[in-house]
Amino acid sequence: xxxxxxxxxxxxxxxxxxxxxxxxxxxVSDQTVVKIPESGLKSVLIGYQFRKTSRxxxxxxxNSGDSNWLVLHFGMTGYLHYSSVKDDPPDHTRLRIxxxxxxxxxxxxxxxxxxxxxxESLKQYIREKNLGPDALHLxxxxxxxxxxxxxxxxxxxxxxQSAVAGxxxxxxxxxxxxxxxxxxxxxxxxxxxxxxxxxxxxxxxxETAIEREAVPGRMPQHFMLPRREPGAxxxxxxxxIEKIAVSGRSTFVCPNCQK
DNA sequence: TCCCGTGTTTATAT
DNA sequence: AATATAAACACGGG
Ligand SMILES: [Zn+2]
Numbered sequence: 001x002x003x004x005x006x007x008x009x010x011x012x013x014x015x016x017x018x019x020x021x022x023x024x025x026x027x028v029s030d031q032t033v034v035k036i037p038e039s040g041l042k043s044v045l046i047g048y049q050f051r052k053t054s055r056x057x058x059x060x061x062x063n064s065g066d067s068n069w070l071v072l073h074f075g076m077t078g079y080l081h082y083s084s085v086k087d088d089p090p091d092h093t094r095l096r097i098x099x100x101x102x103x104x105x106x107x108x109x110x111x112x113x114x115x116x117x118x119x120e121s122l123k124q125y126i127r128e129k130n131l132g133p134d135a136l137h138l139x140x141x142x143x144x145x146x147x148x149x150x151x152x153x154x155x156x157x158x159x160x161q162s163a164v165a166g167x168x169x170x171x172x173x174x175x176x177x178x179x180x181x182x183x184x185x186x187x188x189x190x191x192x193x194x195x196x197x198x199x200x201x202x203x204x205x206x207e208t209a210i211e212r213e214a215v216p217g218r219m220p221q222h223f224m225l226p227r228r229e230p231g232a233x234x235x236x237x238x239x240x241i242e243k244i245a246v247s248g249r250s251t252f253v254c255p256n257c258q259k
Numbered sequence: 260t261c262c263c264g265t266g267t268t269t270a271t272a273t
Numbered sequence: 274a275a276t277a278t279a280a281a282c283a284c285g286g287g
Contacts, residue, residue, distance in 0.1 A: 001280050058281080076281045077269085092269090111268040113281045152262060160262095161282080170280050214280095248264065250279075 002058055002074035002114075004135055004166030005209035010072075010080050011055050014062060014105070017082040019050050021099035023064075030094040033109055034116040044068055044118055045097065054122060057131050057165025067120035072107060075114030081106040135166035136206050143199045147187060154190060154198065155183035156247040166206070169249045170225060175205050177224040182258040183246045228252045 002010070023045045028038040048064035055061070060072040072078075081090050085104045089096050095107040095116050107116055119125040132146060146164060150157040157163060158172040167175065176183050178201040181194055190198075209225075212218035216226040222235050232241045234254040244251050 003280060006280075074281080075268085076279065078281090110270065111279090111281080113268060115282095150261090156262080168280060247262090 001214070002076070002078055003168035003171050003214075004055075004057060005171065005206055005214040006079075007055055007058050007060055007074065007166075008136075008210050009214050010074070011053050011060055013080055013082070014050075014053050014060065017103070018062075018097075018099070018105045019052070021101050021103070022049055023047065023097055024100050025098040027096045027098075028094070029096070030112065033094045033112045033114060036116070036118045041095075041118065045070070056126055056134055057161055058168070059126075059129070059131070059165075061119075061122055061125075069119045069122055069125070071115070071117040071119055071125060073114045073116075075109055075111060077111045078107065078109035078114040081108055130162045131165040132161065132163045133165065135164045135202060137203060138164065140199055143202070144195050147198070148195065150187050152187065153183060153246055154181060154185050154187050155249075155251065157187050158198075159247070159249075167202075169251075170228070171205060171209065173228075173252055174209075174223060174225050175201050177252075177254065177258060178205055178222075180258055182255075183251050183253055184244070224252060224254070 026038065026042045026045050028034045028041060045064065048068065050062045050064050053060060053062050058073060062070040082103060082105050085098050085102050089106045090108045092110045093106040093108050096104050098104040133142065147157050150160065150163055155172050155176060158167045158175065159169065173183065175198060179197040181198055208220060219225050224235060227235065227241060230243050234241055234257060237254065237256045239254055239256040242253050242255055244253060
């Protein structure tokens with residue numbers, strides 16, 4: 001689930017549920033995903049309120065005052081869940097933050113590929129993680145420059161978080177499908193028009209996905225995203241969608257529409 | 260220095 | 274029942 005659009009949806013969910021409520025308790029139920037000991041998290045959270053959030057790529061940051069940032073990354077299976085403290089938290093809840101208003105925010109992650117961390121400096125954390133600029137609303141020239149200097153296939157370039165942050169396996173496929181570019185094309189062989197086609201599709205794909213709350217079934221008819229299965233038909237030409245591997249990741253492509 | 264393949268993780272499907 | 278797969282990244286060899 002969690003690529004840029006999903007994490008942006010999580011951010012809005014966080015903003016609409018969990019800001020400006022005093023934190024009463026913090027429970028860590030998995031100390032491998034949560035990188036800070038429970039006692040440490042308690043000391044930076046209890047008695048504070050989340051004031052604002054920030055997103056860079058697939059990372060979500062929640063601020064509760066000067067030099068106090070909670071870091072959330074969702075891996076492949078993470079999400080947020082907010083409910084009454086009296087309700088049982090979902091399975092695989094790794095962290096639960098309880099507010100004075102009797103509600104609680106849970107960080108849920110079935111697999112342990114994500115992380116919860118803490119940092120005093122957003123800038124420094126982003127630098128340490130080597131994250132490129134956010135993929136959404138990226139400047140045209142910068143996008144072309146960053147992607148253009150990469151080696152390898154255009155799909156792996158788009159998915160490189162140190163180049164442009166936020167695009168993962170699903171949305172790389174979608175952007176390239178909308179752009180009519182084959183994911184295995186080497187970046188070095190793309191001409192100016194093809195670079196431009198990829199750039200031109202990036203914002204609309206990401207923005208549309210956010211509008212539809214990143215739910216596959218709510219995507220527009222011309223999206224390939226809900227059709228990631230062998231034998232599906234291309235929404236543009238009705239041809240057969242092909243499943244291939246690119247940098248070891250499952251990739252769906254219409255060989256007729258993507259050259 | 261950069262790119263790519265491998266390992267990590269756990270529930271599901273075959 | 275073993276095996277493969279899945280929206281993630283870290284790491285090490287070439
Ligand atoms: Zn097609």
